[in-house]
Amino acid sequence: xxxxxxxFVVLLSGGMDSCVAAAMARRKGxxxxxxxxxxxxxxxxxxxxFEAVAETLxxxxxxxxxxxxxGSMGGSALTDQTIAVPAADPSRREIPATYVPFxxxxxxxxxxxxxxxxxxxxxxxxxxxxxxxGYPDCRESFVRAFxxxxxxxxxxxxxxxxxxxxxxRSKAEIVRLGAEMGAPFHLTWSCYKxxxxxxxxxxxCALRRRGFREAGIADPLPYRDS
Amino acid sequence: xxxxxxxFVVLLSGGMDSCVAAAMARRKGxxxxxxxxxxxxxxxxxxxxFEAVAETLxxxxxxxxxxxxxGSMGGSALTDQTIAVPAADPSRREIPATYVPFxxxxxxxxxxxxxxxxxxxxxxxxxxxxxxxGYPDCRESFVRAFxxxxxxxxxxxxxxxxxxxxxxRSKAEIVRLGAEMGAPFHLTWSCYKxxxxxxxxxxxCALRRRGFREAGIADPLPYRDS
Numbered sequence: 001x002x003x004x005x006x007x008f009v010v011l012l013s014g015g016m017d018s019c020v021a022a023a024m025a026r027r028k029g030x031x032x033x034x035x036x037x038x039x040x041x042x043x044x045x046x047x048x049x050f051e052a053v054a055e056t057l058x059x060x061x062x063x064x065x066x067x068x069x070x071g072s073m074g075g076s077a078l079t080d081q082t083i084a085v086p087a088a089d090p091s092r093r094e095i096p097a098t099y100v101p102f103x104x105x106x107x108x109x110x111x112x113x114x115x116x117x118x119x120x121x122x123x124x125x126x127x128x129x130x131x132x133x134g135y136p137d138c139r140e141s142f143v144r145a146f147x148x149x150x151x152x153x154x155x156x157x158x159x160x161x162x163x164x165x166x167x168x169r170s171k172a173e174i175v176r177l178g179a180e181m182g183a184p185f186h187l188t189w190s191c192y193k194x195x196x197x198x199x200x201x202x203x204x205c206a207l208r209r210r211g212f213r214e215a216g217i218a219d220p221l222p223y224r225d226s
Numbered sequence: 227x228x229x230x231x232x233x234f235v236v237l238l239s240g241g242m243d244s245c246v247a248a249a250m251a252r253r254k255g256x257x258x259x260x261x262x263x264x265x266x267x268x269x270x271x272x273x274x275x276f277e278a279v280a281e282t283l284x285x286x287x288x289x290x291x292x293x294x295x296x297g298s299m300g301g302s303a304l305t306d307q308t309i310a311v312p313a314a315d316p317s318r319r320e321i322p323a324t325y326v327p328f329x330x331x332x333x334x335x336x337x338x339x340x341x342x343x344x345x346x347x348x349x350x351x352x353x354x355x356x357x358x359x360g361y362p363d364c365r366e367s368f369v370r371a372f373x374x375x376x377x378x379x380x381x382x383x384x385x386x387x388x389x390x391x392x393x394x395r396s397k398a399e400i401v402r403l404g405a406e407m408g409a410p411f412h413l414t415w416s417c418y419k420x421x422x423x424x425x426x427x428x429x430x431c432a433l434r435r436r437g438f439r440e441a442g443i444a445d446p447l448p449y450r451d452s
Contacts, residue, residue, distance in 0.1 A: 065295040066292065066294070069289075069292065069336060073289075073339060073343050100339075101339040102335055102338045102339040102342060102380060105339075106332065106335040106339065109328055109331040109335050110295060113299060113326075113327040113329070116327035116328060117299050117327055136379050136380060136381065137379045141378040142379045145371070145374045145377075145378050146375060148374065148375075149372060149374075150328075152362065152365065152367040153328060153330075153331055153363045153368045153371065154327070154328060155362065
C-alpha cells in the first residue's frame with residue numbers, strides 16, 4: 001500500500017534500472033524524482049525518458065540538476081567526443097572508458113541534499129553491482145561508505161539513508177521485477193548514444209538486451225540492428 | 227620547496243581558511259583551484275576573492291563549478307533571502323540557519339572528480355572543526371568518512387585523499403600560519419553578505435575578527451562598524 005507520508009527521493013536516469021527502483025518506491029509512498037544532466041552524449045534522450053517515466057509513475061516532484069561541470073572536466077567516453085564508446089566485452093576486467101570520475105557520488109550528494117530539504121527518509125539509487133561494467137560506484141562497499149558519510153555529515157538525528165534495492169539483482173531479475181510492478185520500460189532509454197533508435201551494441205544496450213532475453217520477456221524498445 | 231610533480235586540487239571559497247590551506251599546499255607543489263558557486267548571498271564577492279587569491283598564489287588552473295541547484299533547493303539562510311542570517315551567538319549549540327544541506331559533500335565530490343581527471347593526489351579542504359558553527363561537514367569524522375568513500379568509489383589503486391590541514395587549528399593559529407606563509411588575507415572575503423564592506427556581525431565575520439584579535443595581527447579588511 002502506498003503511504004503518502006513515506007517520502008522517497010529517487011535518482012532517475014531515464015534507464016531501466018532506476019525506473020524499476022522508482023516503481024518499487026512508488027508502491028510504498030510518494031516519490032520526488034531527481035535527474036542529473038552532465039553533458040553526457042545521450043543527455044537529450046535521457047532527459048526525455050526521465051520526464052516520461054516520472055510523469056507516468058506519478059512523481060510528486062521533479063527536479064533536473066545541471067552538472068555540466070562533470071562533462072567539461074573530461075576523462076570519460078560518455079562526455080568527451082574524442083574518446084570512443086567501447087563495444088561490449090564481457091571478458092573485460094578493467095574499468096571501461098565510459099567511467100565518469102566520481103559521478104555517482106555527486107548525484108547521490110545532490111539527492112541527499114534535496115532529501116534533507118524535503119524531509120524524505122530514503123534516497124533510492126538504482127545501482128546494480130554485477131551488471132555495472134565494473135564501475136566502482138556501483139558496489140555495496142560504496143553504498144555502505146556513502147551511508148556512513150550521511151550519518152556523520154547531515155543534521156544530527158537524520159534517519160536519511162541511501163537504499164539500493166537492485167544492487168544484488170541480475171538484469172533478468174530486474175526485468176521480471178519491473179514487469180510485476182508495471183514499470184514503464186517502453187519509456188526508458190539505456191543506450192550510451194543520443195539517437196532516436198538505440199544502437200544495440202554498447203555495454204549498456206548489450207546488458208539490457210541480455211536481461212530481457214534471459215527473463216523471457218520482450219524488450220519494448222526497437223534496436224538499430226534488429 | 228615547491229615540487230611541480232606534487233599536484234593539489236584546492237577547494238577555494240574566497241574565505242581566509244581555504245586561502246591559508248592553499249598557501250600551505252602551494253609551498254609543496256602546484257595547485258589547481260576549484261570554486262563552487264551555489265546561489266549564496268555573497269556569491270559575487272566570493273568569486274572575486276577566489277579569482278584574486280588563486281591568481282596571487284600562482285594557481286596552475288582555475289575552475290568555477292556552477293552548483294546553483296543547491297541554492298534553488300532552499301533550506302538555508304545563505305541561499306534563501308526569506309530566512310534571516312542570524313547574528314553570531316557563541317553559546318548556541320544547534321546547527322544554525324546558515325547550514326546548507328550536504329553542501330561540502332557536493333564540493334568535495336566535484337573536487338575529487340577533477341583530481342581524478344588531473345592526476346592530483348590530494349584535495350585540500352580548509353574546514354575548521356572548532357570554529358565552524360557546528361556544521362556537521364566540518365568535523366574529522368566527516369573527512370574520515372569521505373576518505374573511505376574515495377577509497378571504495380574511485381579507480382582501484384587511486385591514492386587520492388582529502389587533506390584538511392586546518393581541521394584542529396583555532397582561528398588565531400590559522401591567522402598566524404597564514405601570516406607566516408604570506409597568505410593574501412587582504413584579498414579574502416568572509417562575510418555572509420554581498421556588500422562592498424564586510425558587516426562585521428555575522429557568525430563568519432565574528433569568528434574572523436576574533437581570530438585576528440587573538441593572534442595579535444591586524445585584519446587588513448575594513449568593517450562596516452569600525
